[in-house]
Amino acid sequence: MTSPVIQVQGIRKTYGRLVAVHDVSFDVNDGEIFGLIGPNGAGKSTTMECVEGIRTPDSGKITVLGLDPIRDVYALQERIGVQLQQAQLQKRIKVWEAVRLWASLYRKQPYVGDQLLEQLGLTDKRNAWFMTLSGGQKQRLFIALALINNPEVVFLDELTTGLDPQARRAIWDLVRGIRERGKTVFLTTHLMEEAERLCDRVAIIEYGRIIDVDTPQRLVARHCPEREVILVSDDGRAADAFARFASVTRDGSRYSIRGVGEELVADVIGSLSEHQIKVSDFRTVLPSLEDVFLKLTGHSIRD
Ligand SMILES: Nc1ncnc2c1ncn2[C@@H]1O[C@H](COP(=O)(O)OP(=O)(O)OP(=O)(O)O)[C@@H](O)[C@H]1O
Ligand SMILES: [Mg+2]
Known part of the structure; x- marks a missing residue:
């Protein structure tokens, strides 16, 4: 049995009177691709951002790699990689500049930027401005930036939204490659096909509550x-x-x-x-x- 790298116990998050996340609990195991799936507004990004230490839950307990995402935020940032749902960069930043800038944010020896661009098929876009990249190339750049510190856990929020099926498949292969290098991937998606093809286990969330958690195959066998x-x-x-x-x-x-x-x-x-x-x-x-x-x-x- 692998040990959980992320433990979420009974978290709740409200925005004014809106309860975005009610009593959410789940574990993410070492080396798996875990997906939080649900419709728009279900509470996926809120939950993920609490785990990343970007938002503070009102109550409940979260541990990531044995650390508390709020108290140990700086230690944690060195060990995780984050791709946000609404990420943007300056229009005229070049691909290699973005990679170098991101690498400079980390204390530890960064992952070799050129090698990452090669892995993500962006070598010939090294000198391109961000604004000239296609949607799929931008997504691949954001994945590259999330991997720059050679993180142990990678967070990907809606990483293929807006991409065509071919670009989506290419990204799925990239994410499988991240798992093959021994890392843990926590992603969100509202695409069921993506969850089914990519995730080892999924948690289904709706109206801020987890309805069930298991492998896609076992969820299908159990419910349908x-x-x-x-x-x-x-x-x-x-x-x-x-x-x-x-x-x-x-x-x-x-x-x-x-x-x-x-x-x-x-x-x-x-x-x-x-x-x-x-x-x-x-x-x-x-x-x-x-x-x-x-x-x-x-x-x-x-x-
Ligand atoms: N900063 C905020 N202030 C107020 N309400 C918020 C804020 N962020 C999210 N919400 C609300 O909380 C609920 C959950 O939002 P969240 O972004 O977590 O959903 P999601 O599952 O990620 O949705 P999507 O699939 O659209 O990305 C929504 O009703 C949203 O309007
Ligand atoms: Mg979201």
Whole structure:
């Protein structure tokens, strides 16, 4: 069992009369990519910024790498990397200047800037002004800046918002690379696909409360165990072959077979093989984190 590098216990944060975060608790383990997921305004950035020591919770306890983010803020800053949701730089700062400026903020030997730019595919933009970078290049620069002090824990707030699918995939690979170098990544996203593909574990947050925490696979298995197989067969015996399944609907030669649990797909394949039934199409429909969110909250994350 790996030890938690971040421990959040019962934190609460209010802005005037608005309770943005109620009694939030979770742990982030060493070396994992942990995602806080939820809709706009759910309290993701507020929670993350309390963990980073940028905001002070009204109550509750937070430990990061054994440190208190408020009391030990300077010690902590040396060991974490932060990418903020609303980050901006001066229009005419050059990429290499930003990297050098950031490196100068840390006491310890900084990560080699050129090597970082190379890793993030920004070498040929070294001399470019910030304002001339594309959205994806800006995001990659912010990730580079978050990594400049070779941090043990990296915080990424909505890192792919506004990017196209291709740029998003490139960023996912970068984040996996951060984990491969042994670091812990704590990110927020309101993109369920991003959470599902990238995170080892996720906490679902809504209206400032954590609804559940687990691996994406276990969340799906726990809350949405339903499976569906859709297949097309012209074989007249198909209906008989599927008679043993509890829920079968037929539309001409198209069959939909529903059931609960992972055995459903294997059982359908077993029936096809037993009766030697040919199919011209075969698909499985598996629930996703999106479905889990819908089930737990009664609405889609985008509503
Ligand atoms: N500085 C602030 N002053 C007042 N209210 C705030 C402040 N920051 C956040 N809030 C409110 O707290 C709630 C949670 O905001 P937060 O930024 O944590 O949400 P989020 O989950 O990060 O949302 P998003 O997906 O839009 O980034 C929202 O209702 C927001 O309006
Ligand atoms: Mg936010």
